[in-house]
Every structure is written in C-alpha cells, then in structure tokens.
Amino acid sequence: MKLNELALIGVATATVVSCAPAKNEYASYELYPVRSGSLTEMEYTPEVTNFTLWAPTADEVRLMLFDAGDGGHAYETVSMVSDKEGTWTAKVEKDLIGKFYTFNVKIKDKWLGDTPGINAKAVGVNGKRAAIIDMRATDPEGWAQDKRPALASPADAVIYEMHHRDFSIDPSSGIQHKGKFLALTEEGTLSPEKLATGIDHLKELGVTHVHILPSYDYASVDETKLDENKYNWGYDPQNYNVPDGSYSTDPYNPSIRIKEFKQMVQALHKAGIRVVLDVVYNHTFNTAESNFERTVPGYFYRQMPDDSFADGSACGNETASNRPMMRKYMVESVLHWLNEYHLDGFRFDLMGIHDITTMNEIRKAATAVDPSIIIYGEGWAAKAPQMPEDSLAMKMNTYRMPGIAAFSDEMRDALRGPFNDNHKGAFLAGLPGGEESIKFGIVGAIKHPQVDNDSVNYSKASWAEQPTQMISYVSCHDDMCLVDRLNASIPGITPQELAKLDKLAQTAVFTSQGIPFIYAGEEVMRDKKGVHNSYQSPDSINAIDWKRKAEYADVFAYYKGLIQLRKNHPAFRMGDAELVRKHLEFLPVEGNNLVAYRLKENANGDAWEDIIVALNSRKEPAKLVVPEGKYTVVCKDGFINENGLGTLYGSEVLVPAQSALIIYK
Template sequence: MKLKSIVLMGLAIFAMSCTPEKRAYKSFDEYPVPSAPINEMVYTPSQTTFTLWSPTAEQVELMLFDSGDEGSAYQSVTLEPKEDGLWSASVNQNLKGKFYAFNVKIKEKWLGETPGIMAKAVGLNGKRAAVIDLADTNPQGWSSDQRPPLKSDADIILYEMHHRDFSVDTTSGIKNRGKFLALTEKGTKNTAGDATGIDHLKELGVTHVHLMPSFDFASIDESNLKANKYNWGYDPLNYNVPEGSYSTNPKEPAVRIVEFKKMVQSLHKAGIRVVMDVVYNHTSSIQGSNFELTAPGYFYRMKKNGKWANGSGCGNETASERGMMRKFMIESVVYWATEYHVDGFRFDLMGIHDIETMNQIRAALDKVDPSIYIYGEGWAAEQPQLPKEKLAMKENITKMPRIAAFSDELRDGLRGPFNDDKKGGFMTGISRKEMSVKFGLVGAIKHPQILNDSVNYSKAPWALQPTQMISYVSCHDDMCLVDRIKSSMPDASPAVIAAIDKLAVTAVFTSQGVPFIYAGEEIMRDKKMVHNSFESPDAVNAINWNNKTLYKDVFDYYKGLIAMRKAHPAFHMGNADLVRKNMEFLPVAGSNLIVFRLKGYSNGDSWDDIYVALNGDRAPRKFAVDPGKYTVVCKNGIINQYGLGTMYGGEVYVPGLSALIFHK
C-alpha cells in the first residue's frame, strides 16, 4: 500500500506540472503539433464534440448561440486540456442549427470570441461558427461528380475571374448576378443574343476557371449587400468557408456551401475544372484574427526589431514554416479538394511561403488526385523573414517539382514594366524586349537560344519543365490589357488597340508555358484606366457583355487560338527536352520581330513544320523560310486552323502589329 501511495503521489505531482497554466515553451518551435486532422467541430445528432488547439491557454470556453450574429450565448461550456495543446469538450445534445465561438484565456486575459481557425461553416459575417451536418450540403448527384479529364498539365488553359465582375452587369443576362449560382445558369445571352456566363466559357474553350478569392473574407458586410461594396477578397477571415456575399442567403450557413458545390458541379459538367485563389500568406489583420485569438504571435512572423513582418504588403505575413501553420495550410487545401472537389490552387504571394510547406502541399494533393494543378506568384511584396533559398520564390521553382509560377519576364517583355504604366514593351514597338519574350515562349526553361543576360528579370532559367511557367500578359493586378495598351500608346485607334491585343495573346497561347487570360480580355474589357481596382465599384470592374458582339473578331481570334493550341501538340509539348529539340528561333534582321519554328514534333498530327511570327513593329517585316508549300492559319488578326490560304517559301512578309502562323 505504501508503494502504491508513493506512485499515486508521483503521478499527481507530474499531472500538476503538466496542467496548461504550467506549460512553458522557450520558442514557437516547441509548440506541439497534433498528428490527427484538425476537427474543431464533429457533429452527430446525439453529440457534438468541440476541439481547439491553443497550447499556451490557461482556460478555453465554448459559447453556444441561437443566432449567427445576434444575441448572447445561451450556454457556456468549459473545455478540458488534452495532449498536443488541444482542448476539448462534448455536448450531449442535438446542436444542429446552433452557432458557437471559442474564447481563450492567456496570462489571465480573455482574448475574445473566435470561430476557430478551421471553421467549416459560419453565420453572417463569419464571427461565429455553425453546427451543421456537411452531408446535408451535397447537391443532388454530388457523389457522382467527377473532375473533367486532363491528360497533362500542358493541356491546361486558365481563365481568371472575379465572381462579381463576371456576372453582375445586366448585359450578362444572368439571374443570379454576382453569385456562385451565376455559373450554373445555362442559355444566358447578352442583349444581342451572344452567349454569356458558363456557355461563353464553353464556347471559348478554356479548361480551368481560376476563381479569385471565394473563401470568407472580411471587407464585405454580408448584412447589407445592397450597399454594393466591392472588394477582390484578398483579406482572409475564415479560410475554409465560402464567402457569404456570393451566396443568395448569407445568414443561413448551409446555403453558401450548397451553392458553391452546385457551381463546381455545373462547371465540371461543362468540362471545366475549378481553381481556387488561396491567400494563406496574410490575414485581413492581426489583431482580432482567428489565428491571433487562438495562439498569439505563433502564426505570424516578426522582424528582429520586434515589429510584425510585412512580406505581403498588407500588414502581416504568416509563418508557413511553423508546424501548425504548415499543417493548417495542407489540411485546408485538401479539404477544398475533397469536400468541394476543387481541381487546382493559385497561391497568392507564394514567395512568402517556405519551399518545404509547398512541397508537402503538393504531396498531400497528389494523394487526392495528381492532376490537381498548383501555381502561384513567385514573389513577395517585401522581403519575407526567411532566407531566400528557403522561400517558394520563382527562382526556386526547380526545388518544387510540379508547382508553377507566373512569368513576369514574358508579361513585362510584352507590355512594359510593372512600375510604369506609360512604358510599353514588345507589343507596342519597344525594341530590345525580344529575349524576354523568347524566355517566356520556351516556358522559362534552359534553351540554347535564350541569352539570359538579355532577359529583363531572370538571368537564368528557373523552370525544370515548361508546365511550371504561367504564360500571361495581364491579370487582376495592375491595368488590364486594353487599359495598358491605351496608357502606353495614347494615340492608338480602337483598331490598333485590338490588333495589339491579338498580337499579345498570340504570344501567350503559342508559349510552351501554361496560358492564362484575365476574364474579359477576350472581348476587349477595360477598367476605366484604374491601375488597382480592388475596391473600385461595378462601374469600373464589371464586364460589359455587349462587348462580345461589338468585338466579335477579337473573341473569335481568342477562340481560334485556343482551338489551335488544343488541336496541335507542338504548341504544348509539356517536356523541356522536347522543347529544346523541336523549337528553334529563326534569325531575323532588326528588332521587334520574333520568328520561331516548331519542327519535327507532330505526335500524330497532320501539321509538319509550324512557323510563328510575332511582329511588334507598326511596319510590315520580312524573314526567310525554306522553299515549299505552306498553309496559312493566322494572318492580319484572323485565325482559322483549317486554313486561310496557301503561300510558298522564300521571303515572307508579316503585317505590322500582328502575328503570322503557317505550316507545311
């Protein structure tokens, strides 16, 4: 008995030493990271279990509410400390339809209500989480929903859109304007009867729709949608819940979930995959964020002077290298890929994240489906608080196989520098931009004809494979393509602007990288010359769908380029060795002219040698090709892959500000 008493006393002393108020960590690296998935709310009709990770908490309270945004808690439950920094409690009631929030006490101070870091359903404006059964949110036929076939990343064609921009204008003919459901409506037309919405996307031929932030963000008041306040959504609030303002009823937690799934299902039936724009690099703020209300300081980096780091340019940068932040990011993308059937992820300011986290995300998504595509911005707004060699920057893409980055070399080579809207590039007749464009045309890989010393930003190739480079000339950031042309060529007529638009996009779609266009580019969208329209009104951002009729030739050109790229494997070889072997640049006299030949790579195609000439000069230019009979498929801003006529080799002329494509 005496021995037993001694053992029991020892165990009691050990238990006291492990109580939460006695836990002391010398650094964030010592914070425990649970091995099990983060499930903060597990519902059954008879019991709901709540769990929160807060390793330095002294006490954690759970509050239950009848409303998602009003009233006081009707019940409070004290969570018990568990292993690995977890706190948990079960409520033996059917809580479906109720709402909840956690409150953490640290250093004798209650931090304030939070829905948790992994909330999967929330009430109005996302301040309280909701108790729901996710099985109830699956639309009819959801279990049989499938990702559209994708043989290779080289087959991808990306289309970036903002939900509101795409459908909010009355010219869209869409009923659920600015909502997730806009992408479920078939048969919508503009005032002239041309297809809009999802039918437009099918007609255009894109393979992936890149949705700008669709998670729950902070800047829109969901209780007052009539105010029409606008924002892109790069101010995360709840990462794992769809944004309420894009639903038809943000007060009901299940509605936004059901409608997001219906949107994905509709796009999949149309043969289009879905990419989510994810913003794990920063939150809308630090104070009051769900991260800070759970584990203060842990989820964010600080500078040596004790101030918050700001690699995002938005007031903070998250610490992806820390165990729980890494785990959170991995489980978040896997959740979107499995629960919502999302097919790809675009990482905002990916250069803030560490390489190891990005590679673990790639590995985790491979277990779900290896065809899920990952790409991001390979830079940061300011230098993050990690050594460059550890960051997921563009120059480190070789360390991240099957993760892609945007090519600002091609973008700015074509249109001009990011930091000066008035300066032009190759497409507006500025000389000495050819090598930067060629760098993008080969897909940022090592190529014997690329002189990297003459490339604008990168003095070395950074992609292992061409599918690791996103080829683009404009996106939501900075001026859209039409506005940039107007800014750098203020004297340009509408006809000249359309011609330059076509020339630029020809470079994008004949690049061996993965092509990317910004919604509305294909119908000459403008944004009233606004450089950064993140909170501009609909009058600036909304797409005028009557442009599709007005600029039918431009739309047909984009459509024709996409069809040509899809039909002929030489335009998307998808392998660096094949590109080096089969893509060569022809010698030309002078500047502002690029000519390349795709030779010997038919892969069963009837086209033999393919020639692409890009003329950024206003005057016609000439070059020489081998004698022979050729079929012209693109000339003077018109494209038809079945042929526009024939020509013979020798001296060939390409009209000013245009592309010429022909083949044997």
C-alpha cells in the first residue's frame, strides 16, 4: 500500500486525528489490565448467550439487541456488569440465534456510540452490528476433511497475488460468480478462445499459493449498493475477523459470506493451491469512530508526545502492537483465520509498523498450528512509527524474525526502476548500475561473498538470515503492473521488446533463491492503462482481460515453464543460506547490463550437474565465458524446454539480446 492511496483512504479520518485520547485513572496504557483466556465477546448456546467486552476505562456499558443487521432500533437493552480484568459481562437466557447486537461504552458521562465490539466473528450488512449465528452451520460439506496441500519448504512456494474482482469480473472470464468468493470455486470456465480461466488457469500455471488482497470486512464499499460496482482493494479495515460482504452473494445474511469464503478455500485446497490472506493490522479506516476507539479510547493506537494520534500508516493512525492487548488481539485474529477458515499464510501490510516481538509471537502461534504456514510482509512503514526503529519489523530487522519474510524492493527497483518515478527505468531499460542489487536478490538477501553490499541500492547489508525470508518480485497490486512500467520507462518500446523484457524480468524472479511472487494477470501481459495506483479505478482499468491468454500464448507458456523449471530443479530453491553460499557462484562479465551465475556441483541434490543462468538486458547479444563443457540449452530467445533447445560446446556462449539464457551440463 502506498501513500497516495493511503492519503485518500485517510480522508475520513482527517477531522479526528488531532483528538487526544481519553485519559482515565490508569497512569499509563502499560498499566491497563490484560484479559486472560480468549478475547471472545459472544458465546452462543440455544439456552443462553454470554457477552464479554474488555473495556477497563468504562463507567457503564450497554448491550443492545436487534432483529436486523441494519435499520430499526434495539428491541432490548441490557446493562452489562463490571467484572474482572477490565471486562464487562452480560447473560441473556433465551435463544438469540439470528439476532444482532452492539455494545455502547460510557466514559465520563459520554456514550461513545454503537460498536459490534473489536472481535466480532459475524456481522450484518456493512459490519455495523455483530451477528449471532451457529458457526458450525457455515461449514461446507466435507469441511472437516479439508486439508492444506503439501508444502515441504517455504522455498517451494510460488505466490500469485490477486483481487477477487480483477480476477473474475471481465465477461471474458467465463465465470458465473464474477467478483465473488465463489468465482474461485468454479471449474471448467473458459475464455472466448476456449482457454482455461479461473481456478483451472491457476492449476495450469502451476502456482502453489493464491494471495488474496484484504478480504475481511472493510469500510469503503457500501454493501447495500453493490450494483454501483464501487471498487476498492480493502486496505481500510473495519472488522478484522469477518469476511467482507461485497464478495458474497448475500451481504445481508451473516452466514453466507462465511460459508462462501470457506468454499473458496476448500476449492483451492482441492486444486492443490494454498491461500494467503492480506492483513492490515497496522491501522483502521477511521479513528474516533473505530471499534477500537469506541471500546477503549487511546489504548489500541500509538500517540505522539502531544497525545495526538501517531500516523505511521499515513491513514490517520497506527495501531499499538506493542501493548499487550493489541498484541494478544493480533495473535488471536491470526489463529481465528487459521483454525476457522483453514488459511495457509498471511501477508502483513506495512509490517514495519508492528514490533518485532509481536511478529515473532504470531510466527510462534502459527507454527504451533502448522509449521508450513507462511508469513511475509512489507518491511517498511508509510511514515516513521512511534517506536524505535530497532524494535520494529522493518526489512533491516528481518534476520531477527525467523520464519518471516519481507519484500525485496532492492531487486524490484534494480530491474524496473524506482517506485517514486514511473518514467525512470533500470536494468530492463538497458541502464547500468542495478547489477549488484539484482545479485543481492538472486541470493535471497543473505550474506554472500560475491555481493558487494556497498553497491546495492537500498540496503548496505544483507537483511535475511535465510533466502526464504525474501520475497522476490518485480511488481504487485499497488504500483504499475509490469507491462505498464515497461511502457512508461522505455520510450518507443516495441511489442516484441515488451514481451522479451517481461520474460527477462520474471526469469530473474523465478530463478532467485527467494520466494517468487507475481501479480495476477502478468502471465497474460495484463495492463492497467498506465494507472499507477488503481485502488479506486473502475473495472475497465483493473479487470484482467482473459482474451490476452490467447494473444500472448508464448508469454503464458514462458511463465508456466519458469514455474515448472523451478519446481523440477531444487537448485533454484535451496532454502538454506549455507547451501546458497556453497553452490551459487556469480560468473565474471564484461560491461554492464549482464548478470550471470552458476549453480554448481548438483546444487541441493539437483540432477543437473552445473546450471548457468545469464540475464542480458542489452540490445545486442553478450559474450559470456563459462567453464569448459557440453551444455544443454533449456531457456533461450523467450522459450523454455527442459528437454532441450539445442547443445552448446566450449568455454564461451552468446546470450541473446534482451533475454535470458539457461544451460546445464
């Protein structure tokens, strides 16, 4: 998520960010009582429903019961009773199934306003009221038998980042449930050219993980007006523990969104694909009116020295992961998605706002469920958070967070150019200077004797302890997609050059020792009409046009071939820093815009004895000196064939212009 998107999302908070948090009898936030056990706020049985809200600074708390998820007034108001550890409790001895509820907290003669609580697990339309449902009734048939697809190592992951609407909304998708969770359950969907789309396309491509953009209940799309087709990426959290209603077929029925989300996960698991959820615990959509602030004012957010809200997210607030109840909340939320929805991983937005201890606690909790769950995030913040940098989950501190990965903007920008200038190119544009940063990415951001960190663009030291702590990518949702970036940064680029350089970029990504990550649709040369930040753009900008799969069949085949090459050859995914240092050797090259390396001595048990990868962004072929031998060519001129594209002999090879060459002994 980037600043121009953030600033717009933050408009709703602009009038409240300077409000000082409420003060009370506790001398500091560190002295607030911590609720033991689960943070569950509603426990239902047909005989009795128990409500528990943590609100240690409240003078009074009311529970309101409603017949509907929106409109009308409460049919009953229940006074809650102050209890231990800062909680307030109420017991309703009747069957409340199908009803809705809110809490209202009073502090110093002021009622703060209705909230579904901070921990609602089901909500009505637009998430303003929590719902009382039977969670087991939301399980699709066979849910108890649902299993995560096998994943031996995070090095084996291939991540595909997508937005529900982008992926399925275009008429060319052939998908019935366009823009919905259920779009990813439909099999046999075809483009007009009779090529696979949807979940069948993902299987054909060979990805192991689908990373879905934020799919919890977010604020910016009015679920009562879905015919307006209002678009958002979802980085504006409202209720963290409930799927968003705009992706369900009925946002008014609290059970439907939950069941359909589970059906999506189940279908992807059956297809052999894991599911990663993009989570945005670093800020909330609004501040004064947020569920957090209406429950325990000030506690869940960090403050500036003058008591105004800190704003490391550039959205009007930053959450205080370092405070015990916020940390506990984040850990429990992650566990809820893992256990209730069978998710397989998380991508943390602006992870650098969170403290290292909290991220390590989350990793520990996830590992206890399943060690193969992957966790990665943006190792930066939008502005400086209100904590010392050495205590935050910033990219430079990744080595202190085992089992957690960060995105490598070093490799990304060395390939295509800096984020802050769409029109400036880099290696792909034939500009010199990015080679060392690309090498930094190829080894997975670890220490390597042949990487000169003084010449790396953003990091003057390695930050990953293991290569699987680096996400390797060249573009993602919140930036120009790769096609647009190449068009913008290389004036006069021809369609042929565009396809060649697109393939070259992804060869660097998929042969790197980090975890490869691609943006949905790049495998069919998706463009977004040059829009850099499309978080509110219409479908005409964001939708994937599936007719491109036929038009760019060679590009799709190349991406598919890269993924298969990586899967078939463990040399490209060693997953261990010592193995990378032992087996990955950069080859000397003359001049700029050429990077070459050798994976030697049957690296990581690979059947191929020596593998050489050369990346040439020059407009002319490049000579490369290699160890003497007989080599089989498996990647050349934009084609991949593991059975061989020819044979080379001797100690010198020619790397074709603006493309990659991969050969092996």
